[in-house]
Amino acid sequence: MLSITRQRLIQRSTLNSIARFKLFSQYSTENKESSDEKSCHSAEDLKKTLEEKEAILKETKDNYLRALAETENVRQRYKTEVESTKKLAIRGFSKDLIDTVDILTIALKNVPAEIKIVENSHEDHKKAVKAIEDLSLGVEMTLKNLIKTLERHGVKEFNPHGKKFDPNTCQALFQVPMPGMEPGHVFVVEKKGYMIHDYVLRPAEVGVVSDNK
Template sequence: KMLAEKDKQISELKDAYLRCLADQENVRERSRKEIETTKEYAIQKFAKDLLDTVDILNMALTAVPSELREKSSCLQSELAKDAEKIVDQLTNLYTGVSMTESELIKALKRHGVERENPEGEAFDPNRHQALFQAPMPDKEAGTIFAVQKMGYTLKGRVLRPAQVGVVSDPQ
């Protein structure tokens, strides 16, 4: 009878020991996943801080009229020497800012930050922030027709929603 009790105790202790080991392994696995997630999104604040810089570069680029972006198209007209010099400087500035924006976007992309231009897509409140609405008879209601600021994701997670204009129901 005592032997049976001892066998039962041994069995219970062995079971408790195995549960302890399993719990310990679960904690270890959970911790590993948390560390992995933390590492993956550690640059989130830094990346978010850079987004306004990208926007400002983009605004600077769009401020230069398209006909002044390339020297050859500007110089086909009868420009004075001073105007030619100004055009040279402006095209060089545009090229430099464009290259800077491009490199910054590439650097962000290498770290999992993707730029999203949702123009023409259906409005999604999880990925887009509606700034205004306007009826447009030739477009479907709920469709994005203007993008004020691009949206960005970090490894699929929304870093900043795109700021957009949405087609409203014509009434």
């Protein structure tokens, strides 16, 4: 009787052990599946987060490059405006100086070459001639210095004599037929033209050969 009872206890213990093993196995399987599922979700979330960060980084980089390009454009525009302002700052003043150049040039042309030849031995005449020579030399030096000053500031004269008439740089005062000369060309320059850098400060005043027909 005792043996049967022990046998039953052993069987019951064995069944309990088997049940606990099955329960543990089931729990382990479910836990593993849950862990695998969580790991899968974590990897997907990490990938999604990484993609979002990369998109934000790309957008930030693009915005930076656009801002950098715009800054460079603004800097170039500012530089161009400053250079243009500097070039034109003395435009009005230079134009007034050109009139002075014209006056001095005319003054030099009006000094007769004959007056420099002293034929009369009279002392007063010699003094008068010397005074005119000194005045002529002074005007000439002033004119040369003035022209050099203008050139230092980008103002240069141009003489279109013999060249094809250009309405952008020349002003035609008159047109006459000139035998032996090509129509549309400048044959006389009444006033030379002046440029300040790339701008026409004053157009040249010229006479143009007209069509002989």
